Amino acid sequence: MSLYSAETRRLTKRRFTKLFLLGVTLILAAVAVGMFFTNEKVGPEQIASAQAQAQQDYQRSLEQFQKDMADCQAAQGTAQASNWPPGCEGMVEPTIDNFQTQWYMPPTFNFRENFGDMVTTLAALLALVAFIVGASFVGAEWSSGGMMNLLLWRPQRLRVLGIKLAALLVFFTALTVVFSAIWTGLFYLIAQARGTTDGMTSGAWQSIALMELRGLALVIVAGAVGFGLASLGRHTAMALGVTIGAVIVFQFGLGTVLAMADVKFAEAYLIPIWMIAWMNKEVKIEDYNSCDFNSATGCVPDALTLTWPMAGGILAGVFVLIVVASMWTMRSRDVT
Amino acid sequence: MTAVLEIAGLQKTYRSRKGVRRALDGFDMTVEAGQVHGFLGPNGSGKTTTLRTLLGLIRPNGGRMAILGREVPESLPDVAGQVGAIVESPQFFGNFTAQDTLSLLADAGGVRKERVFAVLELVGLRDRAKDRVKTYSLGMKQRLAVASALLKEPKLLILDEPANGLDPGGIREMRTLMRNLAESGMTVVLSSHILGEIQLICDSVTIISAGRRVAAGSVADVLRSNTSSAVKVSLEPGVDMRGAIELLRANGAQVTVEHDHFMVGNAGNPAQITRILAEREIYVSELTPVSADLESVFLQLTGTAPVEGQNRQVDQTAAAAPASGGWGQ
Numbered sequence: 001m002s003l004y005s006a007e008t009r010r011l012t013k014r015r016f017t018k019l020f021l022l023g024v025t026l027i028l029a030a031v032a033v034g035m036f037f038t039n040e041k042v043g044p045e046q047i048a049s050a051q052a053q054a055q056q057d058y059q060r061s062l063e064q065f066q067k068d069m070a071d072c073q074a075a076q077g078t079a080q081a082s083n084w085p086p087g088c089e090g091m092v093e094p095t096i097d098n099f100q101t102q103w104y105m106p107p108t109f110n111f112r113e114n115f116g117d118m119v120t121t122l123a124a125l126l127a128l129v130a131f132i133v134g135a136s137f138v139g140a141e142w143s144s145g146g147m148m149n150l151l152l153w154r155p156q157r158l159r160v161l162g163i164k165l166a167a168l169l170v171f172f173t174a175l176t177v178v179f180s181a182i183w184t185g186l187f188y189l190i191a192q193a194r195g196t197t198d199g200m201t202s203g204a205w206q207s208i209a210l211m212e213l214r215g216l217a218l219v220i221v222a223g224a225v226g227f228g229l230a231s232l233g234r235h236t237a238m239a240l241g242v243t244i245g246a247v248i249v250f251q252f253g254l255g256t257v258l259a260m261a262d263v264k265f266a267e268a269y270l271i272p273i274w275m276i277a278w279m280n281k282e283v284k285i286e287d288y289n290s291c292d293f294n295s296a297t298g299c300v301p302d303a304l305t306l307t308w309p310m311a312g313g314i315l316a317g318v319f320v321l322i323v324v325a326s327m328w329t330m331r332s333r334d335v336t
Numbered sequence: 337m338t339a340v341l342e343i344a345g346l347q348k349t350y351r352s353r354k355g356v357r358r359a360l361d362g363f364d365m366t367v368e369a370g371q372v373h374g375f376l377g378p379n380g381s382g383k384t385t386t387l388r389t390l391l392g393l394i395r396p397n398g399g400r401m402a403i404l405g406r407e408v409p410e411s412l413p414d415v416a417g418q419v420g421a422i423v424e425s426p427q428f429f430g431n432f433t434a435q436d437t438l439s440l441l442a443d444a445g446g447v448r449k450e451r452v453f454a455v456l457e458l459v460g461l462r463d464r465a466k467d468r469v470k471t472y473s474l475g476m477k478q479r480l481a482v483a484s485a486l487l488k489e490p491k492l493l494i495l496d497e498p499a500n501g502l503d504p505g506g507i508r509e510m511r512t513l514m515r516n517l518a519e520s521g522m523t524v525v526l527s528s529h530i531l532g533e534i535q536l537i538c539d540s541v542t543i544i545s546a547g548r549r550v551a552a553g554s555v556a557d558v559l560r561s562n563t564s565s566a567v568k569v570s571l572e573p574g575v576d577m578r579g580a581i582e583l584l585r586a587n588g589a590q591v592t593v594e595h596d597h598f599m600v601g602n603a604g605n606p607a608q609i610t611r612i613l614a615e616r617e618i619y620v621s622e623l624t625p626v627s628a629d630l631e632s633v634f635l636q637l638t639g640t641a642p643v644e645g646q647n648r649q650v651d652q653t654a655a656a657a658p659a660s661g662g663w664g665q
Binding site for chain 2: 002003005006007009010013014015140141144145146148149150151152153154155156334335336
């Protein structure tokens with residue numbers, strides 16, 4: 001327990017940790033402030049204004065159509081006829097349906113519909129911070145010689161690395177829980193002031209809680225992977241280098257190659273789609289080169305649905321692989 | 337006396353694409369309780385490998401080690417609380433203060449917080465305790481490293497080059513500290529290249545070369561058993577020194593001529609010199625045995641003495657056999 005509290009203290013005392021937490025807090029605050037000022041509450045006044053604007057645009061469009069139609073008919077039989085569709089056919093008269101009031105409504109924050117994206121934003125930012133702080137937490141210890149010092153005090157390698165990892169993950173779990181609670185409360189207030197909280201049934205709250213739980217898992221896996229990679233390479237740069245390499249190879253390189261090879265569902269080989277599947281419970285990828293013809297629906301492309309259990313399996317696999325590899329090398333390598 | 341540290345037949349082999357390198361080749365070492373023990377060896381001889389292996393940082397390929405009577409590395413977690421150590425250069429996280437650094441180690445090792453202030457005072461860092469370690473000089477980092485090793489009030493203190501980077505005053509303070517610690521009952525193992533210091537403060541030494549022990553015992557014993565039998569001879573003014581030298585050489589002496597005296601290198605029995613010269617009525621005014629210091633014994637045993645016109649490479653040693661016998665015996 002003494003080692004655990006020492007490692008927690010070490011983590012929270014580090015300037016790197018403080019700077020990144022301050023940075024992510026400022027970014028989240030900027031997002032919240034931005035959402036507050038770019039949304040507004042919708043009332044009868046806004047609806048009336050939107051209706052008036054829609055009607056005005058419809059009238060303007062209609063007048064333009066009538067003028068164009070008159071010009072077209074006047075041009076028939078002259079050299080200018082080529083500027084118009086033959087026989088003025090195909091010129092479609094606008095209808096009021098082309099100018100729906102909802103499109104003229106100001107942006108408003110619907111908590112039930114829009115908060116999911118905010119949960120994903122929070123989870124992605126915290127996962128990034130967990131990855132970098134986790135990598136630096138153990139990487140700096142290896143490169144500065146602190147790990148060797150620690151092993152002279154506690155010559156139990158697996159225990160030392162395990163407790164260090166536990167301190168990191170518990171810290172980020174607590175941090176994510178606190179940030180999620182504040183984030184939820186903040187956006188609930190924003191929705192009340194600049195949107196709506198209608199439809200927040202217990203089921204909707206449960207769905208948000210589960211999504212935040214999946215966000216927490218993402219943060220934990222990111223922290224553990226950053227920590228594990230830096231420990232494997234005994235340097236923070238190892239984790240960051242592998243990540244940059246993975247982004248270049250998997251996202252740009254592999255993405256381009258798969259696209260050139262016309263591989264079916266190429267997106268399924270890329271990392272972001274799995275993260276979206278994890279956070280949004282599922283994501284559907286369509287192969288637009290295929291055509292499943294049906295007389296009722298016409299040409300329907302083949303689809304592949306990635307679900308959160310599939311994404312969860314991959315996350316768990318990566319977590320176990322990296323952590324076990326880092327523990328195994330910690331146990332077997334000479335500390336020089 | 338009881339042995340606090342025992343190493344027997346320790347082996348460590350590194351394999352790489354360049355081949356196999358034996359860092360430790362059956363190394364033996366024993367340190368008795370309450371001693372200040374010097375651990376000497378040229379660069380690359382296996383000193384740090386020995387200490388790292390002893391402290392569980394490196395896995396040996398063979399041999400046995402025991403600290404405070406317990407076999408290591410098996411019992412290392414049990415005895416680690418009684419062993420304070422710094423290995424190689426002091427390495428700390430630069431952005432933490434000395435107080436934070438020691439406080440975190442104290443937390444990790446379950447040591448009382450008061451010890452942090454006590455050891456900072458002891459090594460002279462009290463007034464700089466709240467400065468970041470990255471602002472410290474090498475000598476100050478060295479002091480901090482010694483403080484970290486002393487934090488848990490160890491029974492065995494292992495210090496690798498503790499005087500590295502210290503100013504002359506600091507070296508003297510370190511010497512006094514080592515002596516005081518030994519007097520308080522602590523056993524100190526000291527690895528250093530400052531052989532004058534070792535000779536001054538150590539009770540016993542082990543000298544390692546090419547992964548093997550080449551000498552061990554009390555400082556006096558090691559010096560005695562490896563001292564050359566050279567004597568410095570001066571004659572009365574006006575006496576024919578050249579004639580005396582030829583006379584001695586004719587009797588088998590190895591003579592080196594200096595400005596106003598000469599040295600007889602293999603004078604196992606110095607009385608022979610006076611007898612041979614006196615028979616020709618040549619009388620010596622000075623006949624002084626040349627006493628060896630630890631540095632010359634070290635250079636002789638490890639074969640690392642500089643040779644004019646040659647650049648010795650690291651790992652290049654020519655371990656010589658201890659001197660024995662001599663002309664005139």
